[in-house]
Amino acid sequence: MNENSILQDYRRESLSSTNQTVDTPTYEEMDWAAFQQLLIQERIEVKRKKIIIDKEVIISQVLKLSGIMSVIQFKGGNLIFQGSTMDSIFDEECSIQGFQIEVYQTTPCIRVHYRNLMIMACNIENFQNQGIFIKFDNSLTINDTTMKGFQVYIGCESNGTILSINHSIIKSDCQQQQSVLIHADNLREFKMDIKNSIIEGSSVIITNSNNVEIRIKDNEFKNQQISISIENVQNKLILIDKNIFYLSLDYAIKMNNVEVDKLQLFKNTITKCRIGIFLQNVVEICQLIQNIKPISIKQNVLTSMEQTAIIIREVICMEIDEINIQDNTIGMDIDISTSKIPEQNNINPFIITIKNSTIGSNHIHGIFLNSNLQYHPINLQISKTAFFSNCNALNLSHQGESNDKRFKININSCQFQDNHFSNSNSNYELNIINTNIVHNKQLIIKSRSKNCQIM
Numbered sequence: 171m172n173e174n175s176i177l178q179d180y181r182r183e184s185l186s187s188t189n190q191t192v193d194t195p196t197y198e199e200m201d202w203a204a205f206q207q208l209l210i211q212e213r214i215e216v217k218r219k220k221i222i223i224d225k226e227v228i229i230s231q232v233l234k235l236s237g238i239m240s241v242i243q244f245k246g247g248n249l250i251f252q253g254s255t256m257d258s259i260f261d262e263e264c265s266i267q268g269f270q271i272e273v274y275q276t277t278p279c280i281r282v283h284y285r286n287l288m289i290m291a292c293n294i295e296n297f298q299n300q301g302i303f304i305k306f307d308n309s310l311t312i313n314d315t316t317m318k319g320f321q322v323y324i325g326c327e328s329n330g331t332i333l334s335i336n337h338s339i340i341k342s343d344c345q346q347q348q349s350v351l352i353h354a355d356n357l358r359e360f361k362m363d364i365k366n367s368i369i370e371g372s373s374v375i376i377t378n379s380n381n382v383e384i385r386i387k388d389n390e391f392k393n394q395q396i397s398i399s400i401e402n403v404q405n406k407l408i409l410i411d412k413n414i415f416y417l418s419l420d421y422a423i424k425m426n427n428v429e430v431d432k433l434q435l436f437k438n439t440i441t442k443c444r445i446g447i448f449l450q451n452v453v454e455i456c457q458l459i460q461n462i463k464p465i466s467i468k469q470n471v472l473t474s475m476e477q478t479a480i481i482i483r484e485v486i487c488m489e490i491d492e493i494n495i496q497d498n499t500i501g502m503d504i505d506i507s508t509s510k511i512p513e514q515n516n517i518n519p520f521i522i523t524i525k526n527s528t529i530g531s532n533h534i535h536g537i538f539l540n541s542n543l544q545y546h547p548i549n550l551q552i553s554k555t556a557f558f559s560n561c562n563a564l565n566l567s568h569q570g571e572s573n574d575k576r577f578k579i580n581i582n583s584c585q586f587q588d589n590h591f592s593n594s595n596s597n598y599e600l601n602i603i604n605t606n607i608v609h610n611k612q613l614i615i616k617s618r619s620k621n622c623q624i625m
Contacts (some may be wrong), residue, residue: 190335197241202227209233216240221281223247231253232262237269244261244272244279253284257437259308263288273450274608276301283307286332286574289315296320306330312338326360335364342371348395350375357382364389375399382430384408392416397443400425408433418443428452437469440479446498451481464489464523474498474607478503479532486520493527499562501532504550520577523551529560536560536589539566548577563589567602581605 197220205221208214214230224394225247233251251264271278273296280287286309294303296319301425303317304310305325309332316339317323326333327335351372352359357379358499361400364374365387373396376384383406390413391397397418400408408430415438422443423435433454440446446466453554462486468491472479482488482504495501504522529536536557539549559564563586566579579597583590586607 174275182382186540194248196449202247213293219334221567222357223249228252228262232414233264234267235265235269235308238266240268241270241272241305242266243274245274245418246277248278249280249456251280251282251285251287256284259284259286261285263309264313265290267291269293269448271295271458272297273303273319274298274395276321278302278303278305281306284309287311289312289324291315293317310334311337314338316472322350322353324353328355329357329429330354331359331361332355333360333362333364335367338367340367340372348373353377353575354379354382361384368392369394373397374401376400376401377515379404381405382408384410386413387411390414390416391418393418396421396424396599398423398514400428404429407434409434409436411436413438415440415443415446417441418445421445421448424448425452429455431456433465435470438471439470440472441469441473442474442476445481446475446479447487448481448483449485450481450484454487462487464521466491468492470494472498475499481505482522485522488522490524491526494522495527495529495532495536496498497531499533500595501529501536502538504537505534505541520548521551523548523553524555525553526549527555528558529555529563530558532560534561536563538562538565538567538577550577552579552584554584556587558585560589608625 197218200216200219200221200558201227202223202530205223206227209229209231211398215236217236218240219237219327220241220243222243222245224245227247228250230252253259253261263286267290269292271292271294273294276298280303282304284307287306288311290313292315293313294317296303299319300321302322302325303320304323305327307327307329309506311334314337318341324333333354349372351369352362353375354362355377359381361383363385365385366389368390373394374386376399384400384405386398387409395418397415398410399421408428409432410423411434423441423446423449425448427450431454433452435447448467452465455461456463465485465488467488471494473496478500479495479498482502496519498564524537534588539550578601578616581600581602582604584605586605590608
């Protein structure tokens, strides 16, 4: 494009204080009525237009709407992508691509009913800093898009089935009330895939839903109250992999009352949150034979938590592998209580395995295991793990009767160095094998130990 054509398309405004200039695009305004007339076409491309939506616009056909240096302004109206029946969801996908979207309202800007919609390469900003952007009840895809300034970005209604967010930025004003990226509630057969995105100040919340598949991978979460909250969810899978969590005010990852076929927390980095991972009454189960499998937490790094790196409550089978927990108030808090009665699970004993890990420089406890459980024994297996410079490397507390089923702690091929290590509670069995205990203070161990080197 030569200079003359550029001058025809832009107004050049001189900045009096410098010799710089800025290019200000000129837009032809298109009101509600003019935009309605375009909707006889299925593919619409607008160039240097400002479309003002101040009334309801119903789009009943499959629409591909593309903008080149164009703006959509929502000023009290909305776009409704309306399918005629449930069969409409099998039609070709509708799309909005390439627009600057400016919002001056708190009511939903877009509603999707019996349709599949893709939003791609848009820059969306709500100048009211509240309200909701979109509601959908089937399938929504957001790619390469920036969204800013909403209290709730995405509302998923009862028939919602698929949400995909990829290579996008969601940014909320951290000084304002915490916002919600998506609250998926009371859904059936729902799939959510969030990847390669930056999410700041907004929470991902899934509640009261069945047959759910959640994949959250390669994202950066920061400045949320709770980054990811999953509660009362059953079946299928939850994969939270290779994410960065920073400055979550309460929890980075919180799960409560979750029963799924597969749960994996893999290669996440969690820093400067209050609590890193909170799991309560979480079960991974093979549905065909109703057999409980170990939940996998692997290759995660949790540092500088204000309170606790990992809290585990009533999680009856878990494997923690290659995890690095350092510089926290409490490293790992394992709390097994009596609220899970025998009829509610078929595993005996409760089994928690920690291996190939590093737990160091925690201010109160490396691992604090507290039990008030009288119905099932607890088996804590620790192997090939290093404990260093913890105020109390391993604190064990069992509040049951002295003659009840004690829990067993087996420590094999580990290293304890420069810890305060005090465990005077005798209501447990501690077996230490092939383990070096070096330069520790206040070493009190009531145990059955063999091949244990203490220096």
